[in-house]
Amino acid sequence: MEFSAEVRAEAEASRAAAPELDLRDIPFATLDPKGSRDLDQAFHLERRSGGYTARYAIADVPGFITPGGAVDAEARRRGQTLYAADGSIPLHPRVLSEDRASLLAEVDRPALVWTLALDEIGTVSDFRLERALIRSRAQLDYVSTQAALDRGEDGPWTLLPEVGALRIEQERLRGGASLNLPDEEVIRTEDGAYAIERRRPLPVEEWNAQLSLMTGMAAASLMLDAGVGILRTMPQPDEKSFDAFRHQTEALGRPWTSGDYGEYLRGLDRADPLTLPVLEAASMLFRGAGYVAFDGAAPSATVQAAIGAPYAHATAPLRRLVDRWSLAICLAVSRGEAAPSWARDSLAELPALMQESGQRASRLNSATINAVEAALLTPLVGSTIEATVIELRGERATIQIAEPAVTASAPVPVGANPGEVVRLRVARADISRGEVEFEI
Structure with missing residues (x-):
């Protein structure tokens, strides 16, 4: 331009x-x-x-x-x-x-x-x-x-x-x-x-x-x-958003039980592997x-x-x-x-x-x-990978793959909760469209 x-x-x-x-x-x-x-x-x-x-x-x-x-x-x-x-x-x-x-x-x-x-x-x-x-x-x-x-x-x-x-x-x-x-x-x-x-x-x-x-x-x-x-x-987030966030912290095993949300977020252990899913969930409050x-x-x-x-x-x-x-x-x-x-x-x-x-x-x-995510996953099409569930969205979830570092949307097994590690198959990766598909 x-x-x-x-x-x-x-x-x-x-x-x-x-x-x-x-x-x-x-x-x-x-x-x-x-x-x-x-x-x-x-x-x-x-x-x-x-x-x-x-x-x-x-x-x-x-x-x-x-x-x-x-x-x-x-x-x-x-x-x-x-x-x-x-x-x-x-x-x-x-x-x-x-x-x-x-x-x-x-x-x-x-x-x-x-x-x-x-x-x-x-x-x-x-x-x-x-x-x-x-x-x-x-x-x-x-x-x-x-x-x-x-x-x-x-x-x-x-x-x-x-x-x-x-x-x-x-x-x-x-x-x-x-x-x-x-x-x-x-x-x-x-x-x-x-x-x-x-x-x-x-x-x-x-x-x-x-x-x-x-x-x-x-x-x-x-x-x-x-x-x-x-x-x-x-x-400020409304009470509905706060309630949803509280439920997510409970599901992640890091419940927000007291104090304001800022105090809760500051108190999270950054070395805890479940802190990232909590912070990702908290980002929904900042809208x-x-x-x-x-x-x-x-x-x-x-x-x-x-x-x-x-x-x-x-x-x-x-x-x-x-x-x-x-x-x-x-x-x-x-x-x-x-x-x-x-x-x-x-x-x-x-x-x-x-x-x-x-x-x-x-x-x-x-x-x-x-x-770039599609390009990184192209060599893995047909392979099975492990991913951490970040947030549930109906029958799908936001997942985080550690290597290569990819955040994506994918179907997850019934009963999977935020913070759990799931196994998925990389079904398709289209670089030109920036699309990736996974299968359970």
């Missing part, structure tokens, strides 16, 4: 306005999957009297894009960056998303910098947003940073476990709940083939995510106070997420239930359309100015644009994984 000549030319010619603040003396660092080029965020943490100062720099995408221009129009059509096994379809031309606007190391970059004051227990007591010139000193990746932390080495990451743990505790106190399900990604192996990798997020990823969540909560607070903006919301735009009175529903607070997407503008609006509005509010007219006039369009792009991303991800 190439960009038109007009979009490419506008992106090449774009220049962000010179920031009024110079923060190049702050040793920011980025933390992303290895090899990433579209670097939205850079962080800096320091201890201060009575707590911490967290700085979170976000790529100044609003400063590069002309409202109503060709890049803006194309970004609205795309909605978000799409990721596939063999590459990505970016939201913006790569000259912006992977070069000029990206917070790459050892180059000066304009950024929108959140400065948040935290007390000794991790509560945010004050924050501000400013446009500044920064210079990231290091491009970190999750695996090597976790290894450095495990070795006890100091670096830009030194305070991340401390601040991250405090913010996780704040999430618990708010009644939030993070599932932290294993990632399921299509990867390319050294021999050029494709495989599916399932891995649990590293602790450093969870701590880093807490910085983004904290910033998104600050953005939501600013927009709600100003009476204009867009929130990411999700309703109904969407965007709510408002201009005037605050919306009736403002809370993102999994976070336990009002929340806005405001930290990934290189990869997600809505963040540009959040950042532009928050910057204006921080300066005591009115929200930009271009953002205000188009707010109502955003929920539908993001829903459409989210559906495209979901379809692409599912199709990619389905095709």
Whole structure:
């Protein structure tokens, strides 16, 4: 999905306005999957009297894009960056998303910098947003940073476990709940083939995510106070969903008998083989997420239930359309100015644009994984394999095969329960259609 000549030319010619603040003396660092080029965020943490100062720099995408221009129009059509096994379809031309606007190391970059004051227990007591010139000193990746932390080495990451743990505790106190399900990604192996990798997020990823969540909560607070903006919301599960989940935990032999569901999920033993089926079942509670735009009175529903607070997407503008609006509005509010007219006039369009792009991303991800799963199982057609039942759905079930790592739908023997291992025959695998069939 190439960009038109007009979009490419506008992106090449774009220049962000010179920031009024110079923060190049702050040793920011980025933390992303290895090899990433579209670097939205850079962080800096320091201890201060009575707590911490967290700085979170976000790529100044609003400063590069002309409202109503060709890049803006194309970004609205795309909605978000799409990721596939063999590459990505970016939201913006790569000259912006992977070069000029990206917070790459050892180059000066304009950024929108959140400065948040935290007390000794991790509560945010004050924050501000400013446009500044920064210079990231290091491009970190999750695996090597976790290894450095495990070795006890100091670096830009030194305070991340401390601040991250405090913010996780704040999430618990708010009644939030993070599932932290294993990632399921299509990867390319050294021999050029494709495989599916399932891995649990590293602790450093969870701590880093807490910085983004904290910033998104600050953005939501600013927009709600100003009476204009867009929130990411999700309703609390209803009692019917809770009852179904309780029954599933009982069937898995890990009953939820007391406390709220967040407390129950946090208490699960991640080394327990039955924890994954429980978490998969719990994912059914986290439904109904969407965007709510408002201009005037605050919306009736403002809370993102999994976070336990009002929340806005405001930290990934290189990869997600809505963040540009959040950042532009928050910057204006921080300066005591009115929200930009271009953002205000188009707010109502955003929920539908993001829903459409989210559906495209979901379809692409599912199709990619389905095709790779079919390819992995093709050599096993006619063979018998073992699989763990994750969730029952009538006469069929969601199953997990350990090797190769495949999640699929299959018929299961009568009386099979979640958590049990069943034996199935691989009856058919069609790579072109991304379809796999099993027989009992």
